[in-house]
Amino acid sequence: MKNTMRKTNNLILGLALSGLLFWQCGGAEKTKEKAEEIVEEVVEESVEPSLTYLWETSEELITCESVLVDEATGKIYVTNIDGNPTDKDGNGYISIINDKGDIVEKKWLTGLDAPKGMAIDEGKLYVTDIDKLVEIDIESSSISETYPVSDAVFLNDVTINDGVVYFSDTRTGKIHKLENGEVSLFAEGQESINGLRFADGVLYGLDGSGLKEYKKDGSFTLLNEKVVGGDGLIVLGEGEFLASKWKGEIWVVKGEKAWKVLDSKADNSNTADIGFLKDENIVLVPTFQRNKVVAYELNY
Incomplete structure (x- = not known):
């Protein structure tokens, strides 16, 4: 873990070095290595990740479900259902x-x-829309292609790797992929699968079992069982993740450990498909029924 921990590291390292040097007159390099081991253990136990409130939009983003940061331009896109999540009413829009x-x-x-859910690749914004994947040309702000999925019920999150678009169907427990203009099945039997994210060529997903790492053949390894039924998924670094649960929770996951850093259920404020400004460590939370996006600084 980083950021807040760096300051703590320096303080504890100084104390650890002082104590060890007092008892050991020789072997400075070994002493430093030992001190760093102590720092790692103490910091891991004493410093927990947290979120600090920053700002929120006005309540005009009706039933906002997902936030996506375009890392190339800095633009932040928000999907708004503006109605029931399964109604084909034409009310939905992107802000x-x-x-x-x-x-x-x-x-x-x-x-x-x-x-x-949304993902961007080669000037195209891909968004799920109940039973179809919609391709939007960003420059012209227009729909360029629509890909219906015959057995889809509740298409949800989207992620892209090497031009291949992967997207989940929470109700059917399937992960589909779009490759060369054709939709095919990638994995099935994934209970309540939602959040998907690629990092370094590896696909991660959140479903009713927890956090999974998928192989190219659709098989998987269960990495963490603490955050089940997750919604949005962000990869923070190697083995470190940020995961939201729609009812109003956000978690930091590291290995088999998990820390709840936000619980807004008492305020009836949902935490849907989160976005992330990685340079500033800012988490962008679509609150769904509260009709606004709320930003928090992540300290971890």
């Missing part, structure tokens, strides 16, 4: 906000039904 909480363009793209 653009900035990193201060201003709504730059409330209805950047309209005409969707119940848009949820």
Whole structure:
């Protein structure tokens, strides 16, 4: 873990070195190595990750479900269902906000039904919409292609690797993929599968069992069983993740450990498909029924 821990590391390292040097007159290099081992153990036990409130948008993002940061441009996209998550009513739209909480363009793209997860690749924004995957040309702000999925019920999150688009169906327990214009099945039997994220060519997912790491053939390894039924998934670093649970929880996951850093259930504030400004360590939380995006600084 990082950030807050770096300051703690320096303090504890100094104390550890002082104590060890007092008792050991020789072998300075070994003494330093031993001190660093102590620091690692003490910091791991004493410092827990946390979130600090920063800002929130106005309550104009109706039933906001997902936030995505375009790392190439800095634009922040928000999907808004504006109705029931399964109704084909044409009310859904995508907004653009900035990193201060201003709504730059409330209805950047309209005409969707119940848009949820998003991912960007080669100038295209891909978004799930109940039983189809929609491809949007970012430059022209228009729908360029639609890919229906015959047996889909509740398409949800999206992620991309090497031009292949992967997307989940929470109700059917399937992960589909779009490759060369064709939709095919990647994995099935994934109970309540939702959040998906690629990092360094590896696919991770959140479902009713917990956090999974998938192989290329669709098989998986269960990494963590503490965060079950997760929604949004962010890869923070090697073996470190940020996961949201729709009812109002956000967790930091590291290996088999997990820390709850936000619980907003008492305020009836949901935590849906979160976004992340990685340079600033800012978590962007779509609150669904509260109709706004809330930003927090992540300390970990």
